[in-house]
Amino acid sequence: MTPRRLAASLAFVAFVAAAPSLAQDAPPLAERTAQTDLPLEGPRAATHIEHASLSISVDPATRSIAGRVLHKVIATADTAQLQFDLDPRYRIAEIEVEDVPVPAADWRNPDGLLTIDLPRAMRAGESALVSIVYDGTPHVAANPPWDGGFTWATAPGGEPWIATSIQGEGCDMFWPCIDHSAHRSASLDLLVTVPDGLVAAGNGRLVGEYDNRNGSRTFHWQARDPSNYGIALQIGPYELAERSYASRYGNEIPLMFWHLPGHGEEAERLLGELADQIAFFEETVGPYPFGDEKAGVAETPHLGMEHQTINAYGNQFRRDPLGYDWLLAHEFAHEWFANQLTHATLNHMWLHEGIGTWMQPLYLGWARGEMFYDAAMWENRKAILSRVPLVPPDSEHPDYGDAEAGWGTDIYYKGAWVMHTLRTLVGDEVLFPALTEMTYGTTDPLPGTIRPVNRTTDDFRRILEAHGAPDLRWFFDAYFYQAALPRLEVVQDGSTLALSWQTPSSLAFAMPVEVRVGDEVVTVPMPGGRGSVELPDAQTSWQADPRNRILMQDDAIDAWRTAERRR
Ligand SMILES: [Zn+2]
Incomplete structure (x- = not known):
């Protein structure tokens, strides 16, 4: 980011327009916004946000935000459009590409996929600066951090205490982004403006803190390689240890x-x-x-x-x-x-x-x-x-x-x-x-x-x-790609123990099994999912997996869970 653009960003966050009043009946989350990691395809797959700059002003009184992103976008393939994920509840005030306003007729966001018709198509390898100004009342998290959105709380001292948590839904809950875990910007500028008395603790390093002389302060954070859902707003009357x-x-x-x-x-x-x-x-x-x-x-x-x-x-x-x-x-x-x-x-x-x-x-x-x-x-x-x-x-x-x-x-x-x-x-x-x-x-x-x-x-x-x-294909198949846990069957015939693994996998589960025989522990190889061990005599006590080193189906745990579910 050049100094000129940084100054422009700061000016923007310092003088945000009056935020909309607190919504009484917030709309439900759009289906697309509620999901994350939707397949990368179309223009969304043809671009990469190399540098993300997010200036966001948070107003606890109206529970609203006003934001501006200034993304350096690189085309990874020829494209005539740009697409970003953004919750459609936000009003988009203005979009510019390379400082030139895009006519309102050339962008739309009916469902959470913001599509911008470029004034001029980008060729693979080209970059462009894209500015998007937006504002609105973000989705409130019903059960954070598991259901994502904003949490507007009050600290014990009465001050606003605010947090975002968006892992399940993605970054589009509060800024225009490419909401996919394989997408990561190389660098981030995060400028958060909050009322005086509050601190915005952000990602990366704090590179500046500004008194806007209008009752607000701006905290400027810079981070490298931020993960999409790892970018957060966390605001409160914080002190620092x-x-x-x-x-x-x-x-x-x-x-x-x-x-x-x-x-x-x-x-x-x-x-x-x-x-x-x-x-x-x-x-x-x-x-x-x-x-x-x-x-x-x-x-x-x-x-x-x-x-x-x-x-x-x-x-x-x-x-x-x-x-x-x-x-x-x-x-x-x-x-x-x-x-x-x-x-x-x-x-x-x-x-x-x-x-x-x-x-x-x-x-x-x-x-x-x-x-x-x-x-x-x-x-x-x-x-x-x-x-x-x-x-x-x-x-x-x-x-x-x-x-x-x-x-x-x-x-x-x-x-x-x-x-x-x-x-x-x-x-x-x-x-x-x-x-x-x-x-x-x-x-x-x-x-x-x-x-x-x-x-x-x-x-x-x-x-x-x-x-x-x-070769671990049998191990990975049994534990990751099948539902049921491997089950170990042990049958004693006289002084012989026959061990066999049962799994739904078509690959034999070849996990060796330790067996305690008397007061000794032996390791039984299980090629093809089967093995055996000879006891000194039929009366010798034994125990399979005495150190509990193997994840396997267990009758007692299953019976306990069934009983707990009935209660
Ligand atoms: Zn975790």
């Missing part, structure tokens, strides 16, 4: 927590936890991906969300006998598994939630010991439903809110248990280097050279195999 973290990679990482007044001590405590988690992640996976910006947290009126470098935190500083704040740890894991490694399409969301969730027990084991790992894994195990495949086909658009299907819980808990099982199969010497390559695109990531990657589930399989894992 901060410290610096010396990374094992030699860089210094600012740790910053914007908290409500009176929560300074608690925020300081959580900054200590954040530092400990960075130490764990950097030892286990690789560098904190955004160390050149910050590790940031903002206290929010909803529970939490992995907003990039400014995680939403709403767990109210609750104490946990596990000795950590699970919400803080969960959202922070997403800096690696969501913001750095982003699913290529929505159906691979377990990569964010499952690997991220597994990082919590793994961290607990690292920080507190095996009992804490096992305790957290047991909680995860009880929550697994496995009624639908964890990864639906690419052609399907999973509804993660479908409680009956249970995707919305399985992507967390089954995902974590698949990682636990995978570790048993391939060993740490394969799993962790593969996880590093999966996350960064290299096994040797260094701060300053890290760019985000988009991944599918099958990418993970290929990377594991390249790192020395055996």
Whole structure:
């Protein structure tokens, strides 16, 4: 962005027109806006927003916003139109392409797909600056952070306390964007104007704070490689707790927590936890991906969300006998598994939630010991439903809110248990280097050279195999593409135990099984899904999978769940 354009943006946000009055009967969310990751096709697939500039003025009194984006758009194919996703509830006041106003007859947004007829067609490789001025009353989140939109809350001191959370619906809930997880701008300017006394805690680095001398202030943030749904507005009467973290990679990482007044001590405590988690992640996976910006947290009126470098935190500083704040740890894991490694399409969301969730027990084991790992894994195990495949086909658009299907819980808990099982199969010497390559695109990531990657589930399989894992198609098919969990059958005939795996997969499930025989543990190979072990005599006691290393169907857990559902 040139200085001239920045000045224009600032002038705009400082003198927004009177906002529309508070809508009494807000329209329902348009069908298109309610969805995210709709297939990239047509003009939307022919362009890339290389640099996104979003100036947004937030008026808590009328619960409205007035915004202007100034996007640097690059044509990736010849195109006569531009298309952006934008909630059609917003009034579009003006569109300019390269400073030339586009006649109102040449753009339309009836359903959330804003289409602009270009004054002159763009050829592949050409770029253009596109300005869109809009305003309106954003959709209010019914149940944030799971149902997306704006949360207009009041802090204990009476001040406005505002947050966006849009993961399920996408960026088009409050700005014109390309609402697809494979789309990411290289850089973002985010200018948020709020009434005096409030602070807008944003993505990336704070590069300016301006007193507009009209009762408002503008906070100017700059971020690189922002994930679409990681861009957020988080506004309140914030105070800041901060410290610096010396990374094992030699860089210094600012740790910053914007908290409500009176929560300074608690925020300081959580900054200590954040530092400990960075130490764990950097030892286990690789560098904190955004160390050149910050590790940031903002206290929010909803529970939490992995907003990039400014995680939403709403767990109210609750104490946990596990000795950590699970919400803080969960959202922070997403800096690696969501913001750095982003699913290529929505159906691979377990990569964010499952690997991220597994990082919590793994961290607990690292920080507190095996009992804490096992305790957290047991909680995860009880929550697994496995009624639908964890990864639906690419052609399907999973509804993660479908409680009956249970995707919305399985992507967390089954995902974590698949990682636990995978570790048993391939060993740490394969799993962790593969996880590093999966996350960064290299096994040797260094701060300053890290760019985000988009991944599918099958990418993970290929990377594991390249790192020395055996052919894993049977493992991936059984756990990701089939609904039912593998079931282990063990039949004793005299002193012989015959083991066999049952799965709906057409590929034999070849997961080796540890068996305790008396007071010894042996590993039984299961080629073709079958194996056997000879006991010293028929009376010797035995137990399959004595360390509970394999995710498998379990009669007792199923019976308990059935009974719980009936109650
Ligand atoms: Zn999550």
